[in-house]
Amino acid sequence: MLKKALAEEGHIVCHKTLDTVAPAICSGFATHPHGIAASLALRLAQAGVLRIVPIQPDQKG
Known part of the structure; x- marks a missing residue:
């Protein structure tokens, strides 16, 4: 994966936000060194194009 x-x-x-x-x-x-560098969504967030909204693991959208 x-x-x-x-x-x-x-x-x-x-996995806790699937089907939400x-x-x-x-x-x-998101905190994996390779994940931060490779993910387009995370790179856009770092550039200020997207906004990261942290959620609690038990919170569903």
Whole structure:
């Protein structure tokens, strides 16, 4: 899963937010050194184009 997300400039969705209105990027992936560099969404957030909204693991969108 990690290799595919990195290769496709994607990310991994948090398992606790699957099937919700607002699925979130997995915090483990978002803090992974390769994840930050490879993910288009995270790079756009770093550039200020997108906004990161942290959620609590038990909170659903």
